[in-house]
Amino acid sequence: MRAMRCFGDGDPLYERYHDTEWGFPVREERAVFERVCLEAFQSGLAWITILRKRETFRAAFDGFDPERVARYGDGDVARLMGDAGIVRNRAKIEASIANARAVLTLRDEGVDLGELLWSFAPAAPAGGADGSSGVPATTAESRALAKELKRRGFRFVGPTTAYAAMQACGVVNDHLAGCPVRADVEAARAASGAAA
Template identity: 50%
Template sequence: MVERCGWAGDDPIYQAYHDTEWGVPEYDSRALWEKLILDGFQAGLSWITILKKRDNFRAAFAGFDPNIVATWGEDEVQRLLQDKGIIRHRGKIEATITNARAWQRIEQQQGFDKFLWGYVGGKPLVNHFATQADVPTQTPLSVQVSKDLKKEGFKYCGPTIVYAFMEATGLVNDHIVTCHRHGK
């Protein structure tokens, strides 16, 4: 039997996500933005809800191309509020458009990838937690990243969302030490 982090449970969708995506270092600016947006949509919901709707989100948000989304306005907000395939939350939809514009500014100045990876010196911070209960929901670093993202104009990026994002994109390796993915 394969040892996994406890949150992966028995759901094949969660297990596949855990085994192939979660914690894998992501260095692509666009992909990092997509994941941050999805983590924002997840606020108040379970991650499995987002995973099951991820393809719908990608279709609804133009493949998560921030350069396209940044041009959107009220017409697109109204369209998305009618899309049953995604989370229809006006604040989160509007924040996605705002965040696309903020992403463009950071991308142009230094690269969104470099902005984020600069917080960890360009390589994942590797933790050594024995159990899932040991893993924090936020850290002083996620508080700082959240603060800096908000300063840049981002929304729906509080410290807990940012920490989940950092774990998912491999900025932080929080696979528990007994998990088959910890050392990878």
């Protein structure tokens, strides 16, 4: 019997995301910013909903270029609220703009968003849960990260959203113990300098 994925079986888009993206290390500023934004948009929704709209989100938010998004004004908010291809939630849209501005402030302070995110990696990696009920929604590290991001001007980044971003960027490897991708993710994390 073949090992089962943690999630995504039966949906090619979801399977590809699980097998090639989720948990693999992401450190580059724009890519981390995109994941933080998308995880905020996902709050209260199924991730597959966001995944199906991701290309439209990328187009609507100028490829999640923090410099461009930081310049958005009321007209851009109205444009985004009228875009049926994304999640039209004013608070989440405005949070993404505020977060882009926070990224630029970080830059001005000599802080890289990816490095900041990764600085909250747990000291000891988890061994891999046997079932999805063993995967936490928050951790001490995600609570600390959320607090630090909020202190630095980020919005819509509570501990659950912060933890989802940590998972998406490979700061933690929450692929289940029997998942066929878990070892590949751990190898990629080790190669990127993450704690093995």
